[in-house]
Amino acid sequence: MASIEGTNSMKQIVLQIPTFLNVYNDGSTERLGNMPRAPPCLNDPETGVSSKDIVFSINPLLSARLYLPKLNANDQKLPILVYFHGGAFCRESAFSEHHHEYCNIVASQANVLIVSVEHRKAPEHYLPAAYEDCWAGLKWAATHANATQNSHIISEPWLIDHGDFSKIFIGGDSSGGNIVHNVAMRAGVEPLPNGVKIIGAYMNHPYFCGSKPVGSEPIEGFEKSLPYMAWGIVYPDAPGGIDNPMVNPMAPGAPSLATLGCSKMFISVAGDDVSFRDRTVLYYEAVRASGWKGQVQLFEEKGEQHVYYMFHPHTDKGKRLIKHVTDFLKQ
Structure with missing residues (x-):
């Protein structure tokens, strides 16, 4: 100690x-x-994307950073990406430098309006707080699909003026990818406001775990591995522990993946990501075998580590992964 x-x-x-x-x-x-925080910026010098911070809930107090790419017309409508950042549920932020740069790049290259949700962190706020916050952020965005019904919410002009609510995406990285899975599962059984549907979900290097090692995960000392240990700290009262379906979607008794509430998915892995690569591939295969009616694709970058593109977005490999994401958002 x-x-x-x-x-x-x-x-x-x-x-x-x-x-x-x-x-x-x-x-x-x-x-x-913890990465330093970056301020929002009107007309980012690299991408031309404008960003601003907003509060979308008072109780609990929840915020987000919005990203708006350059517009061709004042009434231009754009697909909406509700983005969930990584950080093992306990660190980092929607306002961190690397997430800010990543969202600027994605907003610019995919021409999407991004709502990057700032969720509460463990251990001050154990899971499922982050899941609830991210669902609340998605619901808040969806309420703007009918501007005449916004008197009871904190409304946002960028969403009202420029959001295309027929093209709502969710996406995230690492623990944010885990949140994407859980939000998509919830959207399959619980309606969003105004009949809004999630058209697509992407998860890069998602945080999944379970009680038994799979693939290249270490057998010796597996219970002391970072994903296993972290879950017990960020969600100490999780029913089923490390086999809770929120972290182990393939656990016995987990809800069927056929209920995923989106039409298409993009999943990526890094070849040298020992903690998450093989389990994510199993998840991809389980989605395909579940009877889910959507389309799912898997991309792997060999010889790379966990979320390499987040810290090196301008390398060839970083650019390649981000292009896969932006191409998915353009479909």
Whole structure:
């Protein structure tokens, strides 16, 4: 157990996700490797995309960053991407530098309006808080499909003026990809406002786990692996523990993947991502075998690690993955 000498007492780590999170016995939390935050920007000099921060819920207090690409006309309608950031449910932000750059690139290249949801983080807010927040963000966006019914919500002119609600997408990376799965499952059984439907969902390197290792996941010490350990900290009361369907969609008794509430999916993996690659491929195969009526595609980049494109979006491999995403959003 690590400790830090304080002026009056010894400060000790009582919970830890290595390289991600330290929780101390005085209740304080240290998020390791958190990326700096970037401010929103009108007319980003690299992409021309404008961004702004908004509050979409007062209780609980929830916010998002919106991205609007250059318009050809004042009344131009654009597909909408509701985006969920990664960070193992406990760190990073919709306002982090790398997520901000990524959303600028995607908004520009796919010509989409993005709602990047800022969800509450564990351990101050254990799961399922992040799931509820991201569902709330999607619902809030969908309410704008009928502008005459917006008197009871915090309305947003960019969505009213430029959102095409026949083309709603959800997308996310790592834990955000896990959120995409769970939001899509919920959308399959619970209607969104104004009859809005999710046309497509993409998940890059999604965070899935389970009680038994699969593929190249380590057999020795598997219960101490980062995905396994992190789940117990971010959702300590999860029914079924690490085999809760929210993190193990293929667990016995999990809801059928045939109920996914979208028409098409794009899933990506990195070849050297030992923690998530093989389990995500199994998920892809399970979706195909489930009887789900949509179309799903899988892309793999060999020789790369988890979310490589997020930190190196301008490399050839980073550009290739982002092009797959933007092509999917253009379909």
